[in-house]
Every structure is written in C-alpha cells, then in structure tokens.
C-alpha cells in the first residue's frame with residue numbers, strides 16, 4: 291500500500307549480486323542500497339545503524355493505529371497481562387504480519403530491505419515481526435542486557451555458520467529519558483567469547499544510549515549487546531515493532547507460530563517470487 295511507504299532517503303549505491311545456482315529464481319539482482327558504503331562499513335564494525343524518521347506522517351500513523359488494534363485484540367484474550375518481569379518487561383506480541391496487513395508494508399520497504407540485503411546477501415526473509423509496548427506506571431518496563439542469537443560455541447569450528455541477523459527496530463514513539471532510550475555496546479556483536487549473564491542491568495563503560503524521534507529505525511546486528519532502559523512513571527507509552535531480517539535459510543524463532551490459513555499464508559500463496567522469498571517460502575536451497 292503506497293500510502294504507508296516511508297519516504298525514501300537518497301539511495302547510497304548499488305550492489306550487483308549473482309546467485310550461483312542454475313535453479314535460482316532471478317539469479318542476477320541489483321540492490322539499490324539506501325545507505326552509503328561508509329555507513330555499511332560502520333554498521334559492520336559497530337553493529338548498529340540509525341535512520342531517523344524513516345517513517346513519518348500517514349505511514350507512521352498507519353503503523354501506530356494497526357499496532358493499537360492488535361494490542362486491543364490481544365487484551366481481550368484470557369491471560370493477557372503487561373509483562374512485569376524485570377528481564378523483559380512490557381507487552382510482547384509476535385508475528386504481527388499475520389495479525390494485521392498494515393505490517394506487510396515492510397515487504398515493500400526498500401530503505402529497510404536493501405540494508406538487510408547489503409549486509410546479509412540477496413536472499414533474506416523477515417522471519418518475525420514483534421511488538422514490544424511498555425507503559426508508564428507499570429513496574430519493570432525495561433529489559434536486561436541481552437543479544438538475540440545465543441548459539442555460538444567455543445571453540446569456533448572452521449565451518450561454523452555465524453548467526454548474522456539484522457533486526458530493524460522501528461520506534462513508533464519518541465525515545466527519551468522518560469520513555470526509555472535503547473542502550474547498545476558498539477562492536478559487542480563480535481565478542482563471541484564473552485558471556486552476558488541473565489539479570490544484568492548495570493551500566494557498561496562503553497554503552498551508548500540512543501534517543502530517537504518517533505518513526506526512526508535502529509538497525510542492529512542481532513548479537514549486539516543491547517537493553518531497553520525503563521519507561522518511567524512520568525513517561526509515556528512506548529511502542530516498538532521489530533522486523534527481524536535473516537538469511538532465507540535461517541529458521542524462525544520458536545515463539546508465535548503463524549496460522550495455517552492466515553494473512554501470511556495467503557500472502558505467500560498469492561505472492562510473486564520476491565514476496566514468497568521475503569516470507570520464507572523459497573530461496574533457501
């Protein structure tokens with residue numbers, strides 16, 4: 291839906307990929323990357339890249355309204371509660387693209403997809419779309435330090451497939467000291483031999499707190515050490531949607547299964563090759 295596409299910033303450069311498979315659908319692919327080579331180099335080294343106000347106006351309102359609808363529908367179900375565990379406080383709702391078609395806008399979002407393809411390769415999928423909503427006045431509306439793919443062994447075998455993923459954190463509200471910045475440790479996605487314990491909320495000497503305006507996207511490597519600072523009692527509701535990009539051959543997380551005949555299944559059925567690939571239905575062998 292065109293009205294929900296974000297305004298595209300200037301395209302940085304293009305990458306011509308060839309997929310070396312006689313069976314590949316569309317083996318020659320030109321990616322017009324919405325980032326400069328220098329930005330990608332910094333993203334690789336630091337593990338994060340900030341795009342302020344990628345969504346604005348109607349596009350932002352559309353996502354906000356859709357998320358509010360999804361949360362409202364969940365709130366009517368038995369057992370719904372705002373999570374108050376200090377480790378991961380807030381409401382988490384998985385597989386948003388299966389719950390509301392507004393989130394299918396990510397399937398057309400070149401400023402996000404092109405960055406993921408520039409970093410991960412031409413064949414990526416959005417394996418999950420997750421909401422996290424936190425509320426002022428509720429306890430523990432924060433997260434511990436964590437990273438997302440805790441599967442790296444030591445010693446590192448020569449043919450280990452490092453779990454590179456690009457999570458696009460789409461903030462629908464301003465991040466301030468009152469709503470809760472996101473803190474990241476630059477370069478920590480490469481600390482493969484250091485463990486992060488549970489229940490770690492302590493400041494780290496090299497942490498960077500990001501405060502961004504509503505509509506901004508913070509791209510992170512999924513193994514970047516990060517934590518959400520608390521939404522404080524005098525803050526405001528803070529809504530986040532994460533679009534999780536992975537290589538097409540990487541599995542989906544175990545939470546939030548998609549429905550057999552739901553929005554995603556129908557989109558796969560009706561979709562062309564690119565849509566099917568972005569939804570994980572092809573392009574992994």
Ligand SMILES: O=C(O)CCC(=O)C(=O)O
Nearest residue numbers: 422433472516517518530
């Ligand atoms: O709320 C945030 O800023 C980050 C949330 C997060 O890290 C997560 O849900 O994995």
Ligand SMILES: [Fe+2]
Nearest residue numbers: 436437438516
């Ligand atoms: Fe996270």
